[in-house]
Amino acid sequence: MLLELNRVSKIYGTGCGRCLELTGEDSDRAICPVCSSVVAINGVSLAVEENEILGVVGESGSGKSTLLQLIYQDLAVSEGEIFFNGITDRSGRKKNILDLPPAPTAWIRNHEMSMIYQNPHLGLNFNFSAGGNIAEKILGSGERCYTEIRQRALHFFGKIEMPLSRIDDYPETFSGGQQQRIQIAKALSSSPRLLLLDEPTTGLDVSVQARILDLIKALQYEMGFSMIVVSHDLGVINHLTDVTLVMKNGSLVEYGLTDQILEDPQHAYTQLLVSSKL
Amino acid sequence: MAHAGNGYKLKVENLKKSFTLHNRGGVQVLGFQDISFSLQKGQLLAFSGPSGAGKSSILKTIYRTYLADGGRVLFKRGDGSEVDLASCKESRVLDLRRREIGFVTQFLKILPRISALDAVAHPLIETGAEEEEARRQAREMLMRLGIREELFELSPLTFSGGEQQRINIARGIIAPKELILLDEPTASLDEKSSSVVLELLGDLKKRGIALIAIFHDQRKIEAVADIGLCVKRSE
Numbered sequence: 001m002l003l004e005l006n007r008v009s010k011i012y013g014t015g016c017g018r019c020l021e022l023t024g025e026d027s028d029r030a031i032c033p034v035c036s037s038v039v040a041i042n043g044v045s046l047a048v049e050e051n052e053i054l055g056v057v058g059e060s061g062s063g064k065s066t067l068l069q070l071i072y073q074d075l076a077v078s079e080g081e082i083f084f085n086g087i088t089d090r091s092g093r094k095k096n097i098l099d100l101p102p103a104p105t106a107w108i109r110n111h112e113m114s115m116i117y118q119n120p121h122l123g124l125n126f127n128f129s130a131g132g133n134i135a136e137k138i139l140g141s142g143e144r145c146y147t148e149i150r151q152r153a154l155h156f157f158g159k160i161e162m163p164l165s166r167i168d169d170y171p172e173t174f175s176g177g178q179q180q181r182i183q184i185a186k187a188l189s190s191s192p193r194l195l196l197l198d199e200p201t202t203g204l205d206v207s208v209q210a211r212i213l214d215l216i217k218a219l220q221y222e223m224g225f226s227m228i229v230v231s232h233d234l235g236v237i238n239h240l241t242d243v244t245l246v247m248k249n250g251s252l253v254e255y256g257l258t259d260q261i262l263e264d265p266q267h268a269y270t271q272l273l274v275s276s277k278l
Numbered sequence: 279m280a281h282a283g284n285g286y287k288l289k290v291e292n293l294k295k296s297f298t299l300h301n302r303g304g305v306q307v308l309g310f311q312d313i314s315f316s317l318q319k320g321q322l323l324a325f326s327g328p329s330g331a332g333k334s335s336i337l338k339t340i341y342r343t344y345l346a347d348g349g350r351v352l353f354k355r356g357d358g359s360e361v362d363l364a365s366c367k368e369s370r371v372l373d374l375r376r377r378e379i380g381f382v383t384q385f386l387k388i389l390p391r392i393s394a395l396d397a398v399a400h401p402l403i404e405t406g407a408e409e410e411e412a413r414r415q416a417r418e419m420l421m422r423l424g425i426r427e428e429l430f431e432l433s434p435l436t437f438s439g440g441e442q443q444r445i446n447i448a449r450g451i452i453a454p455k456e457l458i459l460l461d462e463p464t465a466s467l468d469e470k471s472s473s474v475v476l477e478l479l480g481d482l483k484k485r486g487i488a489l490i491a492i493f494h495d496q497r498k499i500e501a502v503a504d505i506g507l508c509v510k511r512s513e
Contacts, residue, residue: 257343263344264343264345
């Protein structure tokens with residue numbers, strides 16, 4: 001088991017002890033009727049194995065992106081535990097990575113996990129060159145030798161099928177699709193065990209989407225990392241993922257093999273989502 | 279029904295499946311029920327029966343694309359251990375699909391940007407074969423199935439229905455598996471291609487692979503099947 005979430009919740013607001021119970025799947029709302037807190041994630045538990053690709057689907061506001069941000073620790077969890085990569089405490093019991101001090105937390109973010117954002121401005125520093133962005137990630141993962149950093153940056157830039165001569169250009173001089181590719185190179189340059197992708201191709205031309213999805217799939221096959229892909233596009237989910245979870249109002253309503261979710265959806269909401277495919 | 283005791287490859291017990299359409303007022307549609315059989319290594323079980331009787335649904339339920347409502351699908355792995363495909367964890371199913379259980383769908387489902395040769399070589403590469411060797415075997419398989427060489431580097435989605443189905447079959451049977459499920463493998467094929475496919479299925483049987491196939495043609499069934507099951511809707 002590479003990643004495990006145990007009843008993870010995220011509440012915006014004061015919280016009142018009844019928020020989780022009064023919101024989510026059955027009550028069909030994400031706002032607590034007692035204290036008006038927003039329950040963005042309601043007691044989600046999941047597991048991702050090595051070399052496994054998990055898709056997360058649901059409508060806007062269902063909590064998909066928030067879930068990724070909690071895993072990557074861009075946001076703080078309100079309740080629950082996250083276990084990752086066999087990390088244990090001194091007695092050998094699996095350790096909640098949310099309880100780790102800053103240095104090991106940074107290690108996980110820099111070395112073991114990577115995130116690709118829908119908006120390249122969130123994943124790239126537009127004040128650094130493309131190569132500089134990739135180098136920053138490599139530096140963060142522990143490499144200190146300049147030549148090594150440069151070589152690896154060039155290597156990953158080539159892997160995303162970009163002309164090496166452009167590695168020192170700035171992100172704003174690239175197209176949206178190319179910026180996503182640079183994010184991919186940056187994310188993979190630390191050879192992470194888990195890659196998180198938040199709507200990686202939304203907003204891009206269909207042909208660009210296709211090339212990028214093919215690229216991601218090929219790199220995953222070659223490097224063997226696990227992935228969690230958030231998308232509202234069932235075509236992307238179908239193309240990339242092995243298993244899928246469906247979210248509504250911050251709750252997990254269904255989980256299963258991707259082909260099963262798409263061809264034999266059990267939950268009413270999943271059936272609605274799947275039937276809405278154009 | 280053949281009782282094989284412990285020597286089975288697949289043992290299906292009282293399998294049933296119905297569909298509940300929540301967005302249509304919760305109406306229930308029966309897929310199939312009371313499906314039980316036992317299949318040994320090297321045997322071919324042929325499903326036949328009228329359209330809509332549930333034959334494809336049974337195959338999909340065995341493969342876990344559909345979730346069974348009841349019953350068990352006991353599979354004997356290559357290492358001798360037994361697993362119930364209907365109730366085991368998703369990661370176990372994924373592992374089995376990669377290495378031990380194959381599925382040839384009724385229609386070719388493939389990405390548009392992959393060549394016929396690569397599509398057929400890929401399942402071999404996935405099981406660890408060298409790329410060159412995989413492509414060589416893929417080439418052989420495609421030629422045996424009568425696909426013209428000039429089509430090898432093209433996307434199969436531009437091919438005729440019969441050609442697509444031959445690519446689909448090639449993909450499904452090229453890599454060594456323990457059990458292969460085939461949904462109407464000869465439906466779109468002419469007599470000559472059908473014969474080649476039946477020959478290939480015979481070869482697989484000789485290698486000890488267990489097969490379940492849906493056929494409409496009685497003669498084809500008699501040519502290859504060890505067990506025949508007719509699926510009917512109960513009125």
